[in-house]
Amino acid sequence: MTELTLSPLPQRGTARAALRFAAMASLVLLAACALPRSGPSKKEIYRGSIENGGNAHILFVDDRVARAASYTPSYGFGQDFLRAGQVGADEIRAGDVLGLTIWENVDDGLLASMGASNTSLTELQVDSAGYIFVPYAGRVRAAGNSPEELRNLITQRLATQTPDPQVTVTRVAGDGATVSVMGRVGGQGVFPIERPTRSLSAMLARAGGVSVDPDVAVVTVKRGGSSGRIWLRDLYSNPRYDIALRPGDVILVEEDQRSFTALGALGGQTKVPLGSEEINAIEAIAMVGGLHSGLADPTGVFVLRNEPQAVATRVLGKSVYGDQRMAYVLDLTRPNGLFLARDFLIRAGDTVYVTEAPYVQWQKTLSAITGSVATADSMASIGE
Known part of the structure; x- marks a missing residue:
């Protein structure tokens, strides 16, 4: 009779090689599927530029751009408020x-x-x-x-x-000459304009003063169809802003609501109150813990904003129509990069975004590869 010979079972090396092959094959999927990250890369942002068919202007910040973009909406009263004379304390009005x-x-x-x-x-x-x-x-x-x-x-x-x-x-x-005081004050209400309370600061004192930190308190006065707004500290430091009140004025005291958003490879990702009238890009980064030392690309610090038409025209050096989407690029590795960032003002509504360094994605890819190979080795060991 002919003797039958059985084929030997696969050897341990063959099984490990198969698992290694499967792990390497998974890298094809990793190439097709993005690895976890904090946001878009510099190249992806650049692809959204006007030059590449996108809808955003991307500008590297230099001295000229920093000067042209240094615009901060200011608070203040118009001439109709500043020129209004004081109400006569003895003048009779309807409702008295x-x-x-x-x-x-x-x-x-x-x-x-x-x-x-x-x-x-x-x-x-x-x-x-x-x-x-x-x-x-x-x-x-x-x-x-x-x-x-x-x-x-x-x-x-x-x-x-x-x-x-x-x-x-x-x-x-004297109810015929009154103003309304609302918001963050000691006592809201309707108050008559009397001899001691004919100015804005005196009326605020009459209402119990403000109940919010004076450094972030904003005072708005509405008069008919007009309104004006000032910082409380400017009211006290500049007598010109201590305007005369008129019957029917509405005074509103609020806490400053201006803020910017911090995203990407920073010490924190959050919405940040500006906290003062002006801050620059360096201060904004410091307010969220600075650049993440293990992730951030200091050549890819972006400030994203919708720029008013007048400012956009000045920055771009050409006429444009309407607000423009702008992405300002700050390269902190340049010889004067930190100085430029210090000169670049952050405005309410800005987004400060820091991209990840290129090697971070390589590191993540290598971790994924080594992790897959280690898993394959473990599975092969279990199968022995």
Whole structure:
């Protein structure tokens, strides 16, 4: 009979080689699927430029670009606010409540009852047209006059009907000249404009002062269809901004809401309050812990923003229409790179993005390869 011979089982080396082959084959998938990372690379951002058919202008920051882009929207009041005169403390307005006392030099007067020498008229409210009604004097215009001027008008009217009338006018309530104070103040409310509170700073004090850090407090005044906004510290340091208030003004105190976003290979990725009126790119990076020493590419620091038309025209050196998407590139490895970053101002709404160094992706790829091979060796050892 013919003797049958069985083929030997695969040797250990053959199994390990097969697993190694499978691990290496997985690298094909790694090439097709991106490895984990913190965001796009420099090359990917560059591909979105106008020159490459994208919709963003990508500019390397030099001295000229830094100067042209150094624009910070400023707070302040327009001339209509700055030129407004103070409200007369004694001026009567619609809504005020007045009190009149009239003396007549006769025993049986027009207004006084028998045996009385005077007549008191209380709670006379100035109507929306600015008038009050006084018996025998008719409708008298009160708004725009001082109590003394109104006293003379009423005296003249009554003098034709009763001999030598004597009139006094007092303001019972001054609700006709008020402002509203809201927001982060000690006490919100509607306050009359009185002699001590005719300016913005005095009215804020009347409302209990601000209840937020003065360094980040912003004061907005709305007057009709206009509004102005200033930093609280500018109000106290510059008397010009201590504007005169007008009836109907609305005063709002808020905490500064300006911020920028930090992303990429930084010490932290978060939305960051600006905290002061101006900060530069170096300060912005420092506020989130600086560049990540194990990941960051110091040649790929980007500041992304929508630039107003006027600023974009100045930066690009040509006319453009509307806001423009800009990606400013800061290379910190240049001889003056840190100085340029220090001169480049960060604005509200900016995104500061730092790309990863090229070797980081190689490191991740090698880790994936060695990890796959180690896994293959472990599986081969188990199969022995």
